[in-house]
């Protein structure tokens with residue numbers, strides 16, 4: 022039995038719901054050595070900024086017991102090079118491109134949205150308002166509902182009407198639902214969650230912070246339960262708002278967990294660093310997980326964990342975790 026994995030991202034139909042997570046696959050070029058970028062749902066780019074940036078000093082990555090800390094500092098080529106080189110490359114390969122943007126002021130986000138609107142072929146814009154590696158915590162727009170809304174309002178107003186705008190939320194808040202509501206009220210068509218959690222590691226030998234930037238974003242399996250909880254809470258409060266779920270997905274079963282919590286699509290991040298073709302494997306595993314349970318359509322399981330009798334009358338699958 023073939024499972025219908027199709028999903029929609031605004032006006033664009035995606036063949037399946039497995040995306041790359043922003044920051045973990047550049048603009049897709051390196052990934053193309055390992056997989057056909059047109060086969061996955063979409064490539065979500067590393068956050069693009071107005072000007073090129075070298076990022077923070079090294080070391081800027083550190084392994085943790087069940088994940089990774091990074092403090093890259095939004096390294097990237099800037100919007101001009103992205104539009105001239107990276108976006109055309111993605112489109113030439115038949116990939117669907119979700120462009121992540123990041124700025125330090127509302128005006129920078131607005132300018133990025135204006136520049137992207139002039140380009141054809143953008144499937145969606147993901148607004149990174151939750152990068153943990155900014156100079157001051159006050160710059161993490163997603164930690165404040167009205168600051169988050171100001172960015173989303175500016176981006177939505179300047180983005181082509183047929184291109185959906187997703188707000189990428191931070192789990193490092195007291196109440197993620199308040200921020201989610203604020204972004205949706207400001208015009209977000211969907212929500213991406215979660216970004217990394219702010220973390221830190223200290224080397225007991227040098228007795229100094231491991232990362233040059235001292236603090237960094239924690240990702241990987243350690244954060245999956247946090248992602249599940251955030252998606253669950255937002256789905257319960259805003260059941261009609263599309264969610265791209267990310268946070269520690271390593272297997273098809275992990276992807277299914279986020280989907281059951283309420284994600285319409287999932288993005289695969291940290292695991293790509295040691296398994297560059299992970300998106301294709303996870304897609305195959307997700308397909309198997311659904312088929313084993315006798316589920317015909319992905320859409321039938323989105324948010325299903327919220328239903329009291331979720332598995333009534335269905336074939337239970339063996340829990341292989």
Ligand code: DHB
Pocket residue numbers: 044091092093094095096149151152153154216217238
């Ligand atoms: C960076 C940005 C992020 O959104 C994140 O979660 C981690 C790191 C960065 O470029 O520093």
